Amino acid sequence: MRWVCETYSTKPIVASQYDNMKIQRVAMSMIIVFLTFYLLHLGQTLLLPLVIAGAIAYLISILAHTITKLAYKGFSVPKPLAMFFAIAIILLSLSYLIQLITVNIQSVIKVAPDYQQNLEALFFKAYSVFREGEVPNIREFLKQLDIGAYLQSFGATVRALLSSMGVITIYLIFLLLEQRTFGDKIKAIIRDPKRQEDTFVLIDKMRSDIRSYVGIKVLTSAATGLISYMVLKLVGVDFASFWAVLIFLLNFIPTIGSIIATLFPSLITLIQFPTLGPFVVTISVLTAVQFCIGSLLEPRLMGNRLNLSPIVILLSLGLWGSVWGIPGMFLCVPITVIIMIICSYFPATRPLAILLSGNGKVVSGLKKDLTST
Numbered sequence: 001m002r003w004v005c006e007t008y009s010t011k012p013i014v015a016s017q018y019d020n021m022k023i024q025r026v027a028m029s030m031i032i033v034f035l036t037f038y039l040l041h042l043g044q045t046l047l048l049p050l051v052i053a054g055a056i057a058y059l060i061s062i063l064a065h066t067i068t069k070l071a072y073k074g075f076s077v078p079k080p081l082a083m084f085f086a087i088a089i090i091l092l093s094l095s096y097l098i099q100l101i102t103v104n105i106q107s108v109i110k111v112a113p114d115y116q117q118n119l120e121a122l123f124f125k126a127y128s129v130f131r132e133g134e135v136p137n138i139r140e141f142l143k144q145l146d147i148g149a150y151l152q153s154f155g156a157t158v159r160a161l162l163s164s165m166g167v168i169t170i171y172l173i174f175l176l177l178e179q180r181t182f183g184d185k186i187k188a189i190i191r192d193p194k195r196q197e198d199t200f201v202l203i204d205k206m207r208s209d210i211r212s213y214v215g216i217k218v219l220t221s222a223a224t225g226l227i228s229y230m231v232l233k234l235v236g237v238d239f240a241s242f243w244a245v246l247i248f249l250l251n252f253i254p255t256i257g258s259i260i261a262t263l264f265p266s267l268i269t270l271i272q273f274p275t276l277g278p279f280v281v282t283i284s285v286l287t288a289v290q291f292c293i294g295s296l297l298e299p300r301l302m303g304n305r306l307n308l309s310p311i312v313i314l315l316s317l318g319l320w321g322s323v324w325g326i327p328g329m330f331l332c333v334p335i336t337v338i339i340m341i342i343c344s345y346f347p348a349t350r351p352l353a354i355l356l357s358g359n360g361k362v363v364s365g366l367k368k369d370l371t372s373t
Helices: 002-042 044-069 079-130 138-144 147-163 165-189 193-235 240-250 256-272 277-302 310-345 350-356 366-372
Strands: none
Touching: 002 044, 002 310, 044 079, 044 165, 044 193, 044 310, 079 240, 079 256, 147 165, 165 193, 193 240, 193 256, 193 277, 193 310, 240 256, 256 277, 310 350
16 A cells, blocks of 8 residues: 555656656757857857858859759750859859949949938928928938938948958858768768668758749849839839849848838839829839739749748748848748758657748658658
8 A cells, every 4th residue: 555655646746857857958948049049140250151151152053953954965064064154153143243232332322412302302392281380300300311321331231241252252162162072971970871861861852942942032033123124224213223133132031122122212213203103103013023923923933842931931030130130131031941841850849840831731751751852
């Protein structure tokens, strides 16, 4: 009887210890996540150029892979030559974009005082229509809404990024050289053949999903930028090529990027022209273009490849934007996709992958993933 009582009395103690262990694990996990993001923010001067170099290296890899797939009458481009072409195309494109942005920023800053005067006249005209007299705070508001100051701030951000180009280039060279030996290093670290196979399948899955996302996003953003350029050129907006490039880049930022890409050129037309006609045409056509390409065409092309919840995309946008600023906003979706795929591989983190997914369907086995794709 005494043994039975002791047995029953130990059960609540064991259950309590198990609950305490679960609480400790959750608390420890939260502390680790918080410290990780804190260190990422603290070390952004060192880590951000490495991440940017990694993104450029990945773009080069995607383009080289696409070039090797091109064949004409049985002839295909060898991998070394495809890599050379990819490096040349990506670097020339980046240098052209950087030059276009820097030159146009200086030109826009020069005409910013004229834009500022037109903006102030527009505000006072709009106020006089609705009310008589003058609002005491309107002049203070217009002083804070300094277009030239905002453009100079944007130019400072671009210059800060350009100042890191030397470090980014060094990182890029080493990352490209490391690609050859990456597979051998994985095999040397992981001796078990089954775990090796699972690891390579996991890496292939991440590459496939991110390659699809980047390829489709480049295609749709380029189409949006090209159509927007033609619209802005027809309307007669100043620096149409600059705004078109900005629209192309902003479309890589989820949700708010397309909104800013529509509003910014439209507001410029409102300031530039004395009538409302160009503004109405610009904002209507750009909104229609963003809706047709971003909300209709892009989801059809993506399909179920990017199985992320919209609210997760918004949260990751805010999170990575607070950690790494504008570059973090550009990288938030690929980073979140990688996290979701890795979490889906391990049983302990699989519930987190389900929460990150858009429809709650996460493939459990890597072999199943591989055969389904």
